[in-house]
Amino acid sequence: MLRVENHVVLGKIQRGRKVTIIVDGEKVEVFEGEMIAAALMASGKKVFRYTKKHGKPRGVYCGIGRCTDCIMTVNGIPNVRTCITPVEDGMVIKTQRGLGEWRSDTGDD
Amino acid sequence: MIKTEIAVIGGGPAGLCAAIEGTKAGAKVLVIDENSKPGGQLFKQIHKFFGSREHQAGVRGFQIGEKLLEQSRELEIEVWLNSEVCGLDSDKNLWVVRDKKESIKVIAERVIIATGAVENSIYFPGWDLPGVMGAGAAQTMININRVLPGKKVLMVGSGNVGVIVSYQLLQAGAEVVAVVDAAPKLGGYGVHTAKVCRAGVPFYTSHTILKAWGSECVEGAVIVRLDNSWNPVTGSEKFLDVDTICIATGLTPLSELAWMAGCKFEFIPELGGHVPLHDRFMETTVSGIYVAGDISGIEEASTAMDEGRIAGVNAAASLGYIDDDKRKKMTEKLWKRLNSLRCGPFGEKRKSSKDRLLTFRGEA
Numbered sequence: 001m002l003r004v005e006n007h008v009v010l011g012k013i014q015r016g017r018k019v020t021i022i023v024d025g026e027k028v029e030v031f032e033g034e035m036i037a038a039a040l041m042a043s044g045k046k047v048f049r050y051t052k053k054h055g056k057p058r059g060v061y062c063g064i065g066r067c068t069d070c071i072m073t074v075n076g077i078p079n080v081r082t083c084i085t086p087v088e089d090g091m092v093i094k095t096q097r098g099l100g101e102w103r104s105d106t107g108d109d
Numbered sequence: 110m111i112k113t114e115i116a117v118i119g120g121g122p123a124g125l126c127a128a129i130e131g132t133k134a135g136a137k138v139l140v141i142d143e144n145s146k147p148g149g150q151l152f153k154q155i156h157k158f159f160g161s162r163e164h165q166a167g168v169r170g171f172q173i174g175e176k177l178l179e180q181s182r183e184l185e186i187e188v189w190l191n192s193e194v195c196g197l198d199s200d201k202n203l204w205v206v207r208d209k210k211e212s213i214k215v216i217a218e219r220v221i222i223a224t225g226a227v228e229n230s231i232y233f234p235g236w237d238l239p240g241v242m243g244a245g246a247a248q249t250m251i252n253i254n255r256v257l258p259g260k261k262v263l264m265v266g267s268g269n270v271g272v273i274v275s276y277q278l279l280q281a282g283a284e285v286v287a288v289v290d291a292a293p294k295l296g297g298y299g300v301h302t303a304k305v306c307r308a309g310v311p312f313y314t315s316h317t318i319l320k321a322w323g324s325e326c327v328e329g330a331v332i333v334r335l336d337n338s339w340n341p342v343t344g345s346e347k348f349l350d351v352d353t354i355c356i357a358t359g360l361t362p363l364s365e366l367a368w369m370a371g372c373k374f375e376f377i378p379e380l381g382g383h384v385p386l387h388d389r390f391m392e393t394t395v396s397g398i399y400v401a402g403d404i405s406g407i408e409e410a411s412t413a414m415d416e417g418r419i420a421g422v423n424a425a426a427s428l429g430y431i432d433d434d435k436r437k438k439m440t441e442k443l444w445k446r447l448n449s450l451r452c453g454p455f456g457e458k459r460k461s462s463k464d465r466l467l468t469f470r471g472e473a
């Protein structure tokens with residue numbers, strides 16, 4: 001279990017209601033208001049994108065919106081910093097390849 | 110277009126304290142922060158603070174953060190969240206993007222830049238694998254997002270952030286497999302280091318990471334001993350079974366906006382690199398632009414708060430809200446507090462570096 005439910009200093013976790021997001025076509029239950037990167041990490045996902053030139057995997061590096069390592073395609077918009085973007089019910093999230101593509105239909109690329 | 114008397118960029122401990130002092134003096138203040146919550150790095154600091162009672166020693170960082178937010182609400186300070194400052198010029202015009210939608214120009218009479226810092230990286234084969242991250246990133250994950258970035262962690266760097274985050278990883282339920290430091294001596298405050306030692310975590314001084322290993326993400330790391338000239342000793346490699354590698358090798362001031370506005374800089378390694386020159390009142394070389402907190406030299410939240418207060422008092426004074434006599438008294442009092450924080454083996458070095466910074470302005 002990767003979620004820190006009870007914490008010696010911070011106490012019990014307080015969070016929003018359960019919502020569902022779609023990650024690479026799969027439904028994942030997460031909590032409203034948590035950051036996309038945290039929700040994915042809690043579900044065990046570590047690779048958020050592959051680089052343009054060499055196709056190397058990337059994940060969370062700074063966790064505070066500074067490095068852009070964690071960018072993914074969210075609701076059809078590429079290059080979204082997932083560590084500072086909260087989840088919303090029904091959000092469609094895709095592992096990004098290279099610079100990603102802008103599309104409005106959020107379908108397969 | 111929007112006008113304000115004082116624009117504060119960054120709502121961390123430095124920015125919030127600047128805004129509180131400016132507002133208390135009577136100025137109209139606008140705080141702008143790109144996060145969805147104010148507080149900067151303060152809410153992830155769940156350890157007790159050092160210093161005097163005035164510095165709320167013994168109180169945990171996030172509790173201090175809550176107090177600052179309460180005070181800001183009571184003073185009805187205007188705070189724009191989810192708002193990035195993307196540009197700043199020497200005439201104190203700010204270009205702000207709000208909610209990733211709206212582009213707004215803010216014209217300020219005074220600007221206080223309190224944008225904080227970024228974590229440094231070090232480079233080794235595999236450093237770009239998912240699972241290698243800043244120690245502060247791991248701290249954000251466990252204490253703010255309440256998710257463990259991994260279960261078996263190697264901490265690279267035994268300075269304050271390294272040992273504090275190691276302890277907090279233990280508190281959150283992770284295993285800290287080892288703490289390595291290239292220096293022959295441990296670098297953090299004794300209290301924090303001792304707690305991690307007592308928990309049974311092995312410390313390796315004169316050791317560094319040789320490489321991270323894994324196909325899609327970290328599956329292990331190799332550490333190596335360094336000789337007196339800091340060269341790896343062949344045959345001393347040790348394999349560690351880890352899934353996360355945290356890098357705690359210092360911070361660099363986040364100073365792009367100060368560069369953009371034309372502030373003069375000086376390179377002071379002890380303060381984290383290039384630092385905008387400023388005087389005792391935290392004013393930079395560009396009239397009416399102030400700095401406070403990590404951007405003016407990497408220290409800690411307690412010093413960031415007092416620097417913010419100095420900047421807030423002086424920005425408000427320069428607008429006529431505080432008379433000169435009172436301004437000097439308030440500033441001196443805050444400097445005394447700062448000096449009391451800048452003592453001991455770690456503080457002394459920062460104090461002498463800060464003093465050096467002031468000499469460039471012909472002060473100190």
Ligand SMILES: Cc1cc2nc3c(=O)[nH]c(=O)nc-3n(C[C@H](O)[C@H](O)[C@H](O)COP(=O)(O)OP(=O)(O)OC[C@H]3O[C@@H](n4cnc5c(N)ncnc54)[C@H](O)[C@@H]3O)c2cc1C
Nearest residue numbers: 119121122123142143149150194224225245402403409410
């Ligand atoms: C990840 C991390 C963890 C840390 N953990 C510890 C710790 O455990 N113990 C310790 O003693 N020190 C720690 N530090 C050092 C810490 O920086 C100081 O303790 C203190 O928080 C500095 O305060 P500040 O107000 O200068 O900056 P911050 O607290 O970083 O606040 C700066 C704020 O400015 C905002 N900002 C930056 N640029 C812009 C922009 N262009 N537009 C709008 N808003 C912007 C940021 O989002 C942030 O909210 C940590 C630093 C980092 C980066």
Ligand code: FES
Nearest residue numbers: 061063067068083
């Ligand atoms: S991890 Fe650096 S921007 Fe998200």
